[in-house]
Amino acid sequence: MLTGARGAIVGVGATEQGEIPGESPEEIAVRAAVAALADAGLDKSAIDGLITCKQALSTHGTDEGIGPLLGINPAFSTTLDYGMGAFSLHLASMAIQAGLATTVLLTYGTNARSARTSFARPIGGSSDWLRLAGLVHVAGPAAMAIRRHMHLYGTTEEQLGWVSVSQREWAQKNPLAVFRTPMTIDDYLAQPYFVAPLRRADLTVISDGGVAVVVTTAERAADLRKKPVYIAAMAQQSAIRNEQNPDKLMRPWLGEIAKRLYASAGIGPDDIDIAYLQDGTSVWVLQMLEWYGFCGLGEGGPFLAEGHTRPGGRLPVNTHGGQLSESYTHNWMHLYEAVRQLRGECGERQVPGAKVALYAQTHDFWKGAATLLSTEVEG
Amino acid sequence: MTPTKPLPDLNDPLTRPFWEAAREGRLVMPECTACGYVQWPPERMCPECQHRERRWREVPAKGTLWSYAVYHRALDPAFADDIPYAVGLVEIDGVGRKMYGLMLNDEADLKIGAPVHGVFVPVNDEVTFIRWRIDDEAQSTTPAPSAGGRAD
Numbered sequence: 001m002l003t004g005a006r007g008a009i010v011g012v013g014a015t016e017q018g019e020i021p022g023e024s025p026e027e028i029a030v031r032a033a034v035a036a037l038a039d040a041g042l043d044k045s046a047i048d049g050l051i052t053c054k055q056a057l058s059t060h061g062t063d064e065g066i067g068p069l070l071g072i073n074p075a076f077s078t079t080l081d082y083g084m085g086a087f088s089l090h091l092a093s094m095a096i097q098a099g100l101a102t103t104v105l106l107t108y109g110t111n112a113r114s115a116r117t118s119f120a121r122p123i124g125g126s127s128d129w130l131r132l133a134g135l136v137h138v139a140g141p142a143a144m145a146i147r148r149h150m151h152l153y154g155t156t157e158e159q160l161g162w163v164s165v166s167q168r169e170w171a172q173k174n175p176l177a178v179f180r181t182p183m184t185i186d187d188y189l190a191q192p193y194f195v196a197p198l199r200r201a202d203l204t205v206i207s208d209g210g211v212a213v214v215v216t217t218a219e220r221a222a223d224l225r226k227k228p229v230y231i232a233a234m235a236q237q238s239a240i241r242n243e244q245n246p247d248k249l250m251r252p253w254l255g256e257i258a259k260r261l262y263a264s265a266g267i268g269p270d271d272i273d274i275a276y277l278q279d280g281t282s283v284w285v286l287q288m289l290e291w292y293g294f295c296g297l298g299e300g301g302p303f304l305a306e307g308h309t310r311p312g313g314r315l316p317v318n319t320h321g322g323q324l325s326e327s328y329t330h331n332w333m334h335l336y337e338a339v340r341q342l343r344g345e346c347g348e349r350q351v352p353g354a355k356v357a358l359y360a361q362t363h364d365f366w367k368g369a370a371t372l373l374s375t376e377v378e379g
Numbered sequence: 380m381t382p383t384k385p386l387p388d389l390n391d392p393l394t395r396p397f398w399e400a401a402r403e404g405r406l407v408m409p410e411c412t413a414c415g416y417v418q419w420p421p422e423r424m425c426p427e428c429q430h431r432e433r434r435w436r437e438v439p440a441k442g443t444l445w446s447y448a449v450y451h452r453a454l455d456p457a458f459a460d461d462i463p464y465a466v467g468l469v470e471i472d473g474v475g476r477k478m479y480g481l482m483l484n485d486e487a488d489l490k491i492g493a494p495v496h497g498v499f500v501p502v503n504d505e506v507t508f509i510r511w512r513i514d515d516e517a518q519s520t521t522p523a524p525s526a527g528g529r530a531d
Contacts, residue, residue, distance in 0.1 A: 129479060
């Protein structure tokens with residue numbers, strides 16, 4: 001049964017995505033926060049909880065850096081590392097359920113593009129060993145994971161390509177998206193390899209942008225101006241043994257998140273209308289489609305090629321274009337889009353009648369978090 | 380000019396025995412003296428029992444290619460002259476631990492599941508890297524498949 005006991009999202013805000021030269025991550029985060037408060041119809045004085053995230057690979061974005069710009073002294077205030085939207089949402093729900101705050105503002109800003117952040121560094125544990133082997137950038141381990149998948153299950157490059165092609169089709173309907181140029185599967189296959197078998201289109205956009213979300217109790221949400229989007233179920237799983245896990249690259253622990261998420265909600269993958277799967281690489285989308293049970297293990301390739309995730313498909317995925325086409329905000333824009341889809345505000349790309357959304361993130365090989373969002377709950 | 384490739388810190392006691400053995404053409408991995416867990420990569424404690432003493436166990440420089448990634452971009456500029464280069468993940472025979480390392484084969488000859496052996500390549504007087512090569516009898520004799528839609 002879906003309940004509203006874990007809290008509700010009552011406001012979302014975003015800045016432009018792409019290039020925002022000359023602005024700090026904190027300024028961008030606060031501009032997004034102002035937009036989210038306006039969306040919720042709340043004054044900043046209503047905020048008694050603040051959760052911020054550090055910009056990836058930087059020291060920017062702490063609550064202590066954002067406080068002087070936002071000008072509030074919330075009762076509860078904290079910062080998560082590495083820009084993790086889905087984990088921040090869980091923390092907001094926990095703070096509300098624990099009585100530390102009633103209305104929590106979550107905000108994130110990044111200037112990764114303007115600051116020319118280099119992502120060509122080892123990803124995963126044991127970075128020294130990775131660097132010595134020339135295994136830098138997330139594309140390396142992701143390429144190994146999909147190459148293994150191809151070996152085990154016969155997955156093809158063309159099948160994987162449908163992750164990027166499908167998301168580009170969605171992005172064409174999204175004015176905020178950075179990459180909106182049409183891309184067919186032939187265009188995808190014609191791209192040179194980046195780290196084979198991955199191409200540039202299999203990897204995240206690098207962009208500037210900000211996103212913010214306001215979370216409060218279901219009771220308070222009922223009195224606010226926008227249709228509440230309830231946090232119906234949450235689950236996490238870590239894999240922080242990292243390299244000491246025998247199957248690090250295939251991330252089977254994603255299945256543990258799914259199992260607990262569905263058990264908590266009393267629903268399954270067939271009940272999900274739209275899915276937001278963090279896509280630092282296309283490989284992560286394929287893995288999550290399988291582990292969250294939208295298809296069987298090893299069947300992600302055919303599932304994608306059948307077009308289910310595309311506009312008009314039965315499981316629209318990343319309807320804003322995701323990190324592969326829209327922008328790079330570490331899963332935060334996925335949440336912004338999920339909320340707006342559930343509220344029916346997405347215009348040309350609106351998925352008719354969408355009531356239940358899966359919002360799932362992974363921090364590479366370390367941990368994952370997933371939330372079921374719904375506009376309809378009981379009790 | 381291409382920057383110099385990264386080198387290991389030979390003064391780190393955690394990994395010094397590994398590099399000393401590599402210079403002698405041997406592959407060693409730390410084994411917990413309390414519970415026998417073979418750990419790769421080395422950390423300062425056993426992940427099983429938190430014991431901190433280890434012995435360095437020699438393991439065969441042989442294994443199976445578990446997967447690989449082929450770099451077509453010099454994401455680390457120090458590897459620019461090697462493009463395209465393949466990094467393999469090799470499952471070491473007998474211990475089941477996996478090691479990353481540069482592959483010495485052409486991309487077309489790489490095959491997951493193929494037996495591989497370590498090749499000890501000195502890069503200076505002190506540092507010897509272990510690179511990996513597919514065993515000769517396992518080398519593919521078929522032409523490379525086309526890029527699009529292949530299933531391997």
